Amino acid sequence: MPDAADPAPMNARRKFRREGEERRRQDLIDATLESVAEHGLEGATVRTIALRAGVTAGLIRHYFPGKEDLLQEAYAALMGRMTEQAKAALLMEDASPRQRLAAFVTANLNAPIIDQRVFSLWATFIGRAGADPTLARAHREGYLGFRNEVEAVVAEVLAAERRKPDASELRHHAIAINAIIDGLWIEGCLAGEMFSPGELAAIGIKAIEAELGLAPEKGGN
Amino acid sequence: MPDAADPAPMNARRKFRREGEERRRQDLIDATLESVAEHGLEGATVRTIALRAGVTAGLIRHYFPGKEDLLQEAYAALMGRMTEQAKAALLMEDASPRQRLAAFVTANLNAPIIDQRVFSLWATFIGRAGADPTLARAHREGYLGFRNEVEAVVAEVLAAERRKPDASELRHHAIAINAIIDGLWIEGCLAGEMFSPGELAAIGIKAIEAELGLAPEKGGN
DNA sequence: AGGCTATTTATACACTTGCACAACAACGCC
DNA sequence: GGCGTTGTTGTGCAAGTGTATAAATAGCCT
Numbered sequence: 001m002p003d004a005a006d007p008a009p010m011n012a013r014r015k016f017r018r019e020g021e022e023r024r025r026q027d028l029i030d031a032t033l034e035s036v037a038e039h040g041l042e043g044a045t046v047r048t049i050a051l052r053a054g055v056t057a058g059l060i061r062h063y064f065p066g067k068e069d070l071l072q073e074a075y076a077a078l079m080g081r082m083t084e085q086a087k088a089a090l091l092m093e094d095a096s097p098r099q100r101l102a103a104f105v106t107a108n109l110n111a112p113i114i115d116q117r118v119f120s121l122w123a124t125f126i127g128r129a130g131a132d133p134t135l136a137r138a139h140r141e142g143y144l145g146f147r148n149e150v151e152a153v154v155a156e157v158l159a160a161e162r163r164k165p166d167a168s169e170l171r172h173h174a175i176a177i178n179a180i181i182d183g184l185w186i187e188g189c190l191a192g193e194m195f196s197p198g199e200l201a202a203i204g205i206k207a208i209e210a211e212l213g214l215a216p217e218k219g220g221n
Numbered sequence: 222m223p224d225a226a227d228p229a230p231m232n233a234r235r236k237f238r239r240e241g242e243e244r245r246r247q248d249l250i251d252a253t254l255e256s257v258a259e260h261g262l263e264g265a266t267v268r269t270i271a272l273r274a275g276v277t278a279g280l281i282r283h284y285f286p287g288k289e290d291l292l293q294e295a296y297a298a299l300m301g302r303m304t305e306q307a308k309a310a311l312l313m314e315d316a317s318p319r320q321r322l323a324a325f326v327t328a329n330l331n332a333p334i335i336d337q338r339v340f341s342l343w344a345t346f347i348g349r350a351g352a353d354p355t356l357a358r359a360h361r362e363g364y365l366g367f368r369n370e371v372e373a374v375v376a377e378v379l380a381a382e383r384r385k386p387d388a389s390e391l392r393h394h395a396i397a398i399n400a401i402i403d404g405l406w407i408e409g410c411l412a413g414e415m416f417s418p419g420e421l422a423a424i425g426i427k428a429i430e431a432e433l434g435l436a437p438e439k440g441g442n
Numbered sequence: 443a444g445g446c447t448a449t450t451t452a453t454a455c456a457c458t459t460g461c462a463c464a465a466c467a468a469c470g471c472c
Numbered sequence: 473g474g475c476g477t478t479g480t481t482g483t484g485c486a487a488g489t490g491t492a493t494a495a496a497t498a499g500c501c502t
Contacts, residue, residue: 018449018498040349042263046490056451057490067490116351123348128261129411130341140412175408175421176428182407183400190350191361200396207397210431239468239479267460277481278460288460 014056025063025073027053032074036124037117044071072134075125078118079142085113087149097156098214102205104153108181109188109201119189143178150174150181157212173212180207235277246284246294248274253295258338262345265292296346296356299339300363306334308370318377319435323426325374329402330409330422340410364399371395371402378433394433401428 019027031053035044046067050057064070089107092100107113129136151174158165165173181204188200209216240248252274256265267288271278285291310328313321328334350357372395379386386394402425409421430437 013496014451016450016498021449024449038352040352041261045488047488058452058492059450061491062449120348120351123344126411127341127344127346127348130337131259131261136411143408143412172424172427175405175416176401176424179401179404179408179425180397180428181404183402183404184396186403187364187396187400190347190357191364195396203393203397204400206393207401207428207432210434211428213431234466235481237468237480242479245479266458268458279462279482280480282461283479 016055021063024053024055024059028055028060028063028070029074029077032070033078033121036071036074037120041071041124041128075135076138078121078125079138082113082118082122083142083146086146090149090153097153097160101153101157101208104150105181105204105208106198106201109184109204110198114185114188114192114200116189116192119186147174147178150177154212157214161214176211177208180204180211237276242284245274245276245280249276249281249284249291250295250298253291254299254342257292257295257345258341262292262349293355297359299342299346300359303334303339303343304363304367307367311370311374318374318381322374322378322429325371326402326425326429327419327422330405330425331419335406335409335413335421337410337413340407368395368399371398375433378435382435397432398429401425401432 028049031049032044034052035048039048046057046060049070050060060067060070064073086104086108089104090100092103095103112118125135126139129139151170154173154177155165155170158170184200184204188195206216249270252270253265255273256269260269267278267281270291271281281288281291285294307325307329310325311321313324316324333339346356347360350360372391375394375398376386376391379391405421405425409416427437
């Protein structure tokens with residue numbers, strides 16, 4: 001039926017649904033992170049992001065004052081997810097300090113924290129910290145928060161061993177342990193297939209035990 | 222003399238000098254790195270780069286097939302400089318293995334390797350490793366080369382202590398030490414003013430000695 | 443069912459981007 | 473000194489950028 005009564009509205013407008021504000025903002029932020037992870041900051045254009053989120057470009061400006069604000073919120077969301085997952089491992093109530101420290105390290109050196117995409121995002125954003133004071137401060141706060149968590153657990157671990165380190169000693173341990181976790185995290189993200197599952201966590205735990213001068217765990221896995 | 226014979230060539234062309242090919246390429250690469258460090262990959266446009274190099278944009282295409290090639294060469298140059306400086310510290314002939322390891326760590330945890338600008342560059346480029354296989358392979362090779370250097374020194378250090386680690390042990394040590402150096406490098410680059418001079422190197426050396434199970438150096442401060 | 447309003451689309455615009463190309467002039471060579 | 477080579481400039485262009493704004497419509501309220 002070639003010439004049936006097909007309205008054939010050549011200029012048919014795109015159908016759409018009205019999602020809630022929360023949902024749309026979240027979708028746009030997610031789409032932003034995906035775009036940045038795949039094509040870098042340069043490839044994350046408003047049109048790319050909108051396309052990925054299933055909307056048209058103009059809508060971005062309805063939820064965010066400008067592209068820059070969207071990027072900042074996306075970075076904040078990324079950091080929030082990362083630290084949230086990492087800190088969760090510390091909340092085990094009924095466990096020895098040492099076990100909690102080990103769980104913390106294990107959580108940080110396995111999926112989903114060890115993930116090439118997350119690393120790409122982190123690197124892309126952090127690379128601008130030198131130029132963007134807002135990003136720099138966001139990182140500094142996240143870093144110090146993380147390090148303070150580490151320092152607190154270290155203090156508990158050492159206290160359980162009846163050792164009384166002074167503040168400087170504690171700080172040094174926290175810095176070193178933080179470095180071990182960060183360094184292994186990078187190695188795992190960038191060359192994950194070079195390590196067997198759990199290997200990085202095992203290396204990390206041993207290195208940290210050595211740093212703290214703890215006798216190797218007896219019961220072994 | 223207002224209306225003297227001033228040729229006033231409104232359309233005067235810019236004066237220029239013909240530099241050697243080597244020099245021009247180097248200038249363009251340097252200008253690229255500076256541009257990326259300051260404004261990220263997105264801000265490194267051919268016009269920005271050319272302006273910084275003191276030439277006009279068109280010249281870039283005379284020396285490089287395209288902008289992408291310029292970026293790749295710039296990344297290669299960056300990595301080359303970093304690893305070159307780092308490895309130089311290992312070449313001290315008349316020193317004990319342990320001294321050479323310490324010198325290596327110290328070199329990696331002070332200027333000019335600890336440098337926010339270099340870090341920004343590294344992060345910006347490495348953030349694209351997930352999407353760009355060429356970059357990923359370049360990093361992988363650089364990383365393995367670095368780790369092998371570490372492993373070699375570690376083997377010497379342990380041999381000097383009359384210890385015979387097996388291959389797996391050695392590998393684990395190298396991974397851990399690599400992580401310590403990388404992690405402290407990041408902390409230093411991103412929050413350099415939080416550490417006193419030499420503090421990071423001291424922390425690194427102590428952590429590594431603990432990892433290797435070495436007795437603390439006697440004489441040193 | 444019908445209208446209101448905020449969400450969403452679509453279009454326009456000024457500007458930037460990488461690249462192509464022709465004109466030009468600096469420098470080596472005779 | 474004049475000439476040719478080619479490094480270098482300047483201009484132009486199509487595609488893509490973020491943003492502004494008007495038009496449309498989906499979904500709630502009554």
